[in-house]
Amino acid sequence: xxxxxxxxxxxxxxxxxxxxxxxxxxxxxxxxxxxxxxxxxxxxxxxxxxxxxxxxxxxxxxxxxxxxxxxxxxxxxxxxxxxxxxxxxxxxxxxxxxxxxxxxxxxxxxxxxxxxxxxxxxxxxxxxxxxxxxxxxxxxxxxxxxxxxxxxxxxxxxxxxxxxxxxxxxxxxxxxxxxxxxxxxxxxxxxxxxxxxxxxxxxxxxxxxxxxxxxxxxxxxxxxxxxxxxxxxxxxxxxxxxxxxxxxxxxxxxxxxxxxxxxxxxxxxxxxxxxxxxxxxxxxxxxxxxxxxxxxxxxxxxxxxxxxxxxxxxxxxxxxxxxxxxxxxxxxxxx
Amino acid sequence: xxxxxxxxxxxxxxxxxxxxxxxxxxxxxxxxxxxxxxxxxxxxxxxxxxxxxxxxxxxxxxxxxxxxxxxxxxxxxxxxxxxxxxxxxxxxxxxxxxxxxxxxxxxxxxxxxxxxxxxxxxxxxxxxxxxxxxxxxxxxxxxxxxxxxxxxxxxxxxxxxxxxxxxxxxxxxxxxxxxxxxxxxxxxxxxxxxxxxxxxxxxxxxxxxxxxxxxxxxxxxxxxxxxxxxxxxxxxxxxxxxxxxxxxxxxxxxxxxxxxxxxxxxxxxxxxxxxxxxxxxxxxxxxxxxxxxxxxxxxxxxxxxxxxxxxxxxxxxxxxxxxxxxxxxxxxxxx
Numbered sequence: 095x096x097x098x099x100x101x102x103x104x105x106x107x108x109x110x111x112x113x114x115x116x117x118x119x120x121x122x123x124x125x126x127x128x129x130x131x132x133x134x135x136x137x138x139x140x141x142x143x144x145x146x147x148x149x150x151x152x153x154x155x156x157x158x159x160x161x162x163x164x165x166x167x168x169x170x171x172x173x174x175x176x177x178x179x180x181x182x183x184x185x186x187x188x189x190x191x192x193x194x195x196x197x198x199x200x201x202x203x204x205x206x207x208x209x210x211x212x213x214x215x216x217x218x219x220x221x222x223x224x225x226x227x228x229x230x231x232x233x234x235x236x237x238x239x240x241x242x243x244x245x246x247x248x249x250x251x252x253x254x255x256x257x258x259x260x261x262x263x264x265x266x267x268x269x270x271x272x273x274x275x276x277x278x279x280x281x282x283x284x285x286x287x288x289x290x291x292x293x294x295x296x297x298x299x300x301x302x303x304x305x306x307x308x309x310x311x312x313x314x315x316x317x318x319x320x321x322x323x324x325x326x327x328x329x330x331x332x333x334x335x336x337x338x339x340x341x342x343x344x345x346x347x348x349x350x351x352x353x354x355x356x357x358x359x360x361x362x363x364x365x366x367x368x369x370x371x372x373x374x375x376x377x378x379x380x381x382x383x384x385x386x387x388x389x390x391x392x393x394x395x396x397x398x399x400x401x402x403x404x405x406x407x408x409x410x411x412x413x414x415x416x417x418x419x420x421x422x423x424x425x426x427x428x429x
Numbered sequence: 430x431x432x433x434x435x436x437x438x439x440x441x442x443x444x445x446x447x448x449x450x451x452x453x454x455x456x457x458x459x460x461x462x463x464x465x466x467x468x469x470x471x472x473x474x475x476x477x478x479x480x481x482x483x484x485x486x487x488x489x490x491x492x493x494x495x496x497x498x499x500x501x502x503x504x505x506x507x508x509x510x511x512x513x514x515x516x517x518x519x520x521x522x523x524x525x526x527x528x529x530x531x532x533x534x535x536x537x538x539x540x541x542x543x544x545x546x547x548x549x550x551x552x553x554x555x556x557x558x559x560x561x562x563x564x565x566x567x568x569x570x571x572x573x574x575x576x577x578x579x580x581x582x583x584x585x586x587x588x589x590x591x592x593x594x595x596x597x598x599x600x601x602x603x604x605x606x607x608x609x610x611x612x613x614x615x616x617x618x619x620x621x622x623x624x625x626x627x628x629x630x631x632x633x634x635x636x637x638x639x640x641x642x643x644x645x646x647x648x649x650x651x652x653x654x655x656x657x658x659x660x661x662x663x664x665x666x667x668x669x670x671x672x673x674x675x676x677x678x679x680x681x682x683x684x685x686x687x688x689x690x691x692x693x694x695x696x697x698x699x700x701x702x703x704x705x706x707x708x709x710x711x712x713x714x715x716x717x718x719x720x721x722x723x724x725x726x727x728x729x730x731x732x733x734x735x736x737x738x739x740x741x742x743x744x745x746x747x748x749x750x751x752x753x754x755x756x757x758x759x760x761x762x763x764x
Contacts, residue, residue: 417715
């Protein structure tokens with residue numbers, strides 16, 4: 095029986111040529127294929143990716159994160175416009191494993207970066223939807239490759255949700271930017287442990303009006319804190335600055351620091367080694383996800399697991415023995 | 430063909446009774462069974478663990494880490510003696526995935542805590558040996574259960590190696606103690622990212638002699654840094670103090686803080702929920718290790734993987750497609 099195939103699909107070569115020529119309409123349609131869960135689209139997507147792969151990679155990839163309310167959209171709008179004024183082509187992608195396309199996140203994304211979305215050299219694409227972080231991250235990372243092949247030379251990848259996706263974004267970008275607000279303490283509740291240590295740069299956002307003094311205090315506090323923490327393999331010392339999207343201050347400094355960073359890591363070899371490691375880790379993450387899917391997706395395992403969790407908590411069985419028991423059930427069933 | 434069975438093994442019940450009575454000689458011999466890689470010993474070990482499981486858990490488990498040179502052994506000797514003076518029975522275990530029993534680490538451990546090792550209420554056991562961190566961590570965690578069943582009410586688990594094992598120790602303890610030295614900066618190179626944020630307490634060690642002033646500066650710096658970082662689920666704010674094993678100062682404060690911590694987390698329910706989560710995570714870690722062993726241990730996978738890594742780096746194949754290719758090879762082979 096033939097599988098369902100959407101009518102409005104183009105030939106593989108049309109997608110490939112269109113992306114390589116930088117055609118925005120074709121780029122969008124190619125990303126739609128990548129985001130699709132239909133089997134026929136998955137085959138098509140693989141063919142497109144395989145063909146554009148050699149043309150990908152020529153960009154600086156910047157991850158941007160921060161809790162809701164930190165002013166991410168406004169910052170990205172200001173930063174994006176600055177980059178375009180500098181002659182760059184900017185693509186903005188996002189990762190939000192909790193997003194549901196049908197619930198209006200497209201509309202949300204279009205309206206929240208209004209000015210930027212009308213510029214010729216900006217390409218904005220909301221988060222792909224999906225059930226697993228791994229699935230959503232794959233789609234975003236592959237969309238990033240398409241944008242690069244289409245000539246976008248700065249890719250901004252933002253996390254939209256809270257938690258979880260920061261590590262995924264960190265794993266696919268060259269530079270990781272954390273937006274914070276002044277008034278250390280409460281606003282940190284939303285930042286998960288370990289995120290701070292990933293940051294190549296912390297920007298105290300909304301450093302304007304009544305926040306001027308407290309932003310400078312926050313900047314010094316974070317700067318001191320980050321200097322105490324272990325240095326990254328990149329050899330880069332994270333910087334802390336202030337920015338205001340309203341006053342248009344500090345935006346240019348962010349780009350200057352990104353350029354300094356890139357020049358350092360290209361020189362010391364970290365840029366390339368990190369990219370290679372990211373690609374290999376990407377494969378291993380997919381393998382490990384698939385292995386877990388194979389195991390935890392099987393019915394015999396599901397039934398046994400919840401029983402074992404209870405038995406472990408009540409000390410009826412040791413965790414080591416429980417793991418052995420369920421592995422033998424799985425092996426018997428799989429063979 | 431019958432398997433090799435060591436001659437000097439006791440009956441299962443002899444181990445079980447001996448451990449539950451707190452017999453140190455039997456305890457040591459039971460741990461030897463747990464650490465053994467012989468199949469007959471593994472079966473025996475499971476029987477012992479299963480029987481003592483209900484008697485385990487009645488201790489406070491303290492993880493202790495810090496880079497080589499920070500004075501861990503001297504600190505643990507001083508801390509252990511303090512606990513024994515307070516009427517506690519103290520067991521000291523360690524995790525060192527790189528340890529090779531034959532290379533003399535037993536001798537090392539016996540001599541480095543000379544005074545403590547002669548005390549009736551102290552039990553010192555060096556790290557189990559093994560090829561994988563998961564394997565070594567299992568053995569240490571099961572030895573910990575035996576020590577608890579034998580009546581030890583404070584378990585100190587130290588990391589001996591650098592890196593890696595901190596997360597394993599954190600995953601099996603209630604309280605995580607990080608030893609540091611004054612002179613922020615260089616000495617941090619050995620501490621991996623993320624470790625600092627696990628700490629419930631940081632002790633600036635060797636706060637004596639010429640280090641007095643710099644230790645106080647370091648204490649303040651870490652205290653400020655830790656306050657900026659996200660709070661733990663336990664509701665506990667990490668404390669930073671100073672200690673000197675030579676001057677016998679600050680050791681009592683560590684124990685006071687551990688007691689404060691325990692009283693807080695018992696009250697707010699974190700102590701129990703964390704223990705339960707740790708047990709369940711322990712099972713999942715074992716399952717995931719076994720799954721990886723099944724996959725990465727297979728010859729077809731090994732051969733294909735190194736080829737794929739090269740193809741990924743040279744952009745001949747996308748990481749997603751590479752993962753799919755190798756999963757289908759594995760599935761075909763396994764069936």
